[in-house]
Amino acid sequence: MPRVGMTADRLTQAAAELADEIGFANVTVSALARHFGVKDASLYSHIKNAKDLRARVAAQALTELADQVATNMAGRSGKDALAAFANSYRDYATQHPGRYAAMQQDLDADGPAAAPARRHADLTRSILHAYNLTPEAQIDAIRLLGATLHGYITLELQGSYRHTPRPSQSSWQVALTALHTLLTNWPED
Amino acid sequence: MPRVGMTADRLTQAAAELADEIGFANVTVSALARHFGVKDASLYSHIKNAKDLRARVAAQALTELADQVATNMAGRSGKDALAAFANSYRDYATQHPGRYAAMQQDLDADGPAAAPARRHADLTRSILHAYNLTPEAQIDAIRLLGATLHGYITLELQGSYRHTPRPSQSSWQVALTALHTLLTNWPED
DNA sequence: GGTAGTATCCTAGACCCTCTAGGCAAACCG
DNA sequence: CGGTTTGCCTAGAGGGTCTAGGATACTACC
DSSP states (O other): OOOOOOOHHHHHHHHHHHHHHHOGGGOOHHHHHHHHTOOGGGGGGTOSOHHHHHHHHHHHHHHHHHHHHHHHHTTOOHHHHHHHHHHHHHHHHHHOHHHHHHHTSOOOTTSTTHHHHHHHHHHHHHHGGGGOOOHHHHHHHHHHHHHHHHHHHHHHHHTTTTTSSSOHHHHHHHHHHHHHHHHHTOOOO | OOOOOOOHHHHHHHHHHHHHHHOGGGOOHHHHHHHHTOOGGGGGGTOSOHHHHHHHHHHHHHHHHHHHHHHHHTTOOHHHHHHHHHHHHHHHHHHOHHHHHHHTSOOOTTSTTHHHHHHHHHHHHHHGGGGOOOHHHHHHHHHHHHHHHHHHHHHHHHTTTTTSSSOHHHHHHHHHHHHHHHHHTOOOO
16 A cells, blocks of 8 residues: 555645535545545544544635735735735635635634634735725724625625626626725715 | 324425524434434435425525515615615524525525525615616626625624624624615716 | 654444335325 | 325435554654
């Protein structure tokens, strides 16, 4: 029995790729073992259990995405930063639907995904610097922004916009413009 | 062996209640059979398979929610209608998280949930009557509205807003006001 | 290069969930 | 009241999760 050379990281990477191919819900310990030509039980030396595997995939995806967001936002501010931020999310979700789905699970506050999740919160806040908001307005704005983008991407990925002639790209542009206008003229009270 | 008197509808109803109690993901044929004090195999005379069961729960939830939305929106228009619509969704999701999760699955276009899903599309469109939009703007508005509300509710339910002092209710009100303002002053082009 | 130790992968097996096939009996219906 | 339907059953195959414990490929040290 030659050793395959599995490590937690290689398993996570393979699981992430598998998620994009067959859907995150179908990423099982068994499927992953099959992919490596190995018995199920062998994986449990590297991962705690199935939930742990999924959390690792989520952590990896969150890190990748945060890197892309940070890169694309570099040197931009205001509307450009907003667009870069939003488009990074949407593009990532389109290119890696399985990984994006992985990020949506209930992830434990002490799991491997906790640290990268905080990075996302910071990146989101950084967009709002240009828009001079009071601390409370900032919280509302973050929530609204996150909700809108996440909601749009989820529904688009789910296929909700496919049965209407108008291209999703147009609606997306309109949404971004609307968010920018809203942030610029945030209701005082 | 006394007969329990299961029907597809009673199973669906019980599955919906179970979903709210233990989470939609944990609603299995086995769990449902246990709940009725019956063997797993017995359920398959009433439902096609596990997927069918879940689709039925989704259909039931969609119908219930559409009824509530329609009731709460009756006689209202403009901002009142928008608020009634949005709050109906949010309240339903809060009171019935399992059922709300059921609605988010990929549901086949020919499954039991197809008809109620169309009702929701119609109800959403009816909100926009008051806001005089061009046909294309209407599509963009529906998408943006749906995305924002769905995104907000999903994130709130997921607990994303629990670790910040500001009450979610305040942010929700701000979001509704912002949506109303946006719809009232929809960007011409 | 031999040997001791460790990490990797294995077999075996328990448990849960899904679903099919076929049997028996309760309920209904003429 | 006897026949048919239908509801629930047992039996069992197949797949996923996970633990315990055994065997072997590698590593490191003498």
